[in-house]
Amino acid sequence: MSQITLVEAVTLALAYEMQADPRVLVFGQDVGLNGGVFRATEGLQERFGRERVLDTPLAENMIAGIAVGMAAQGLRPVAEFQFMGFIYPGLDQILSHAARFRNRTRGRLSCPVVYRAPYGGGIHAPEHHSESTEALFAHIPGLRVVVPSSPARAYGLLLAAIRDPDPVIFLEPKRIYRAVRQEVPDSGEALPLDRCFRLREGADITLIAWGASLKETLAAAEQLAGEGIEAEVIDPATLKPLDIHAVIDSLEKTHRCLVVHEAARFCGLGAEIAAQINEYAFDLLDAPVQRVTGYDTVMPYYRLEDSYIPGVEQILAAVRETLDYPDGGRR
Structure with a gap:
């Protein structure tokens, strides 16, 4: 094949x-x-x-x-x-x-x-x-x-x-x-809609990303693993309706979450995911849900594209900030 x-x-x-x-x-x-x-x-x-x-x-x-x-x-x-x-x-x-x-x-x-x-x-x-x-x-x-x-x-x-x-x-x-x-077998077998895909297991932080942003997110998770930090990576795939139950299942292990997307920050899907986590799983959190996103501007021309699209270093910095957040002595 x-x-x-x-x-x-x-x-x-x-x-x-x-x-x-x-x-x-x-x-x-x-x-x-x-x-x-x-x-x-x-x-x-x-x-x-x-x-x-x-x-x-x-x-x-x-x-x-x-x-x-x-x-x-x-x-x-x-x-x-x-x-x-x-x-x-x-x-x-x-x-x-x-x-x-x-x-x-x-x-x-x-x-x-x-x-x-x-x-x-x-x-x-x-x-x-x-x-x-x-x-x-x-x-x-x-x-x-x-x-x-x-x-x-x-x-x-x-x-x-x-x-x-x-x-x-x-x-x-x-x-x-x-x-x-x-x-990819041409078997005609469909994948389920409205379900998240867990691309990497981890217990320290949940990283949520979709589309092309998973490229940088998985690369960041690989680098974090070399530092002894195990990130769980979730691909929602179906953004609407969102499989929030899979996200909550992950947070029961990790207690921290970072959402990565290329779209502009304001009213992006990261905000909705953070809101649902706060509504349904606030007690699981040891730190606020973080977002790494594009900017609230029109996507720039090609010379500045790399400055707009979230990169590995931005993801790593946000992960470390989330992990360093005081947990109030919870664990």
Whole structure:
């Protein structure tokens, strides 16, 4: 079995589900003839034809709206936005219609659509190409927000997203599209949505990160292990709804927590995770929940990208600050 990248795992999952379910179709700007700007849909039009892999005009509101209509009529559309920063013209359709379909029809109809978008910085892209606004979608009732962080999770979670009866925002961290390879069996086996993945066991501190930020978070955990500090690393994967029970289970061991994300700090998902920990597990904490995040600015151009994206040293500094926090003689 050959090893594949995250973006290749996306292609593999799309192809598997299109072969298995004739209701599944893919569309978006340049997804057919060119195979997508990152080649995530390469070869699909040749294999499944132009009726199931459709190139669209540059019209994001139309892409989002057509997906709602298709889903309402029994299809399972996978709509691609070239970059997350281009998704905003489609917000009216996504927020006002896709997210509300089940509630509006009192459960008579659902909206099984997947909206895919490459997201995040780190590839030296121009403006609007490096957005990390996952919290915007997580705030909307009726939407599920999923972020894979490895080839295996991209494959399994995308299959689960396509099979889900409700709309899923599937955000693919393009900074790690080709950063790592894994053996991924093309078995059609989906991974569970709404569940955290524990990527590393530890008893000293819980590190929570998703998407591309796991690269630096795992590197920091490895360095901490060399210093005798065992960090537990959790990938939420499904950001909405959040598996807070897995986080609490980890805190029962570690009693300290740090959340890492690339998105801006204010109202980022780290704030929601910290709030839920304070609400449901305050008595477990030996220190305040810390956050290492992007800044409350627009993602800068490529010369300053590395200064914006949280790095290993920032994570290490926050871990040490959290571990040094007085515990009031609790332990």
